Amino acid sequence: FLGDQYLSIAMPGRMFKLAFDDKGLHPRMLSRSLEDAGTLLSVLIPWNTCGAYHTTVLGVPTLEYAPYAFLNYLNPLVAIAMTYMGIGIFWRGKDGEPVKGGKTRPADLV
Structure with missing residues (x-):
């Protein structure tokens, strides 16, 4: 967590951006992942x-x-449980818009 929430959001965000893009996930998935861990857990680090x-x-x-x-x-x-079950996954559509889907990327977006 690098000692401060801002670093724990900015650095992994830049590190994992290409990985999320390669998988076809919409950027809101990366944002949500960073928010789920970095922001909420930061108040517990004195x-x-x-x-x-x-x-x-x-x-x-x-x-x-x-x-x-x-x-x-x-x-x-x-x-983590919701992602594993495929709930609330957003894929990047053809025009960059978010497309709601399950665990696997919808066939029309491949």
Whole structure:
């Protein structure tokens, strides 16, 4: 996670952009993947800007509110499960528009 949420979104986003393009996935899939893990989990890391901000505003140390952050832990797991089941997959259409599909790319887009 590189210590800050902005780096954990920007660097993997640039690294995996070509891989998502090669697979024919719409860019919103990459964006959603980065959001599912990077943004929600960042508040649980005490030394990054989100963790420090929430600790200061709430007056509660990160390790004290971490056991109650169910959404932050469950969201990446639910995202992986939904992707595995083919729910909410968007493929890049012929004109670049998002096309909703399942686990495999629709035949008319190949």
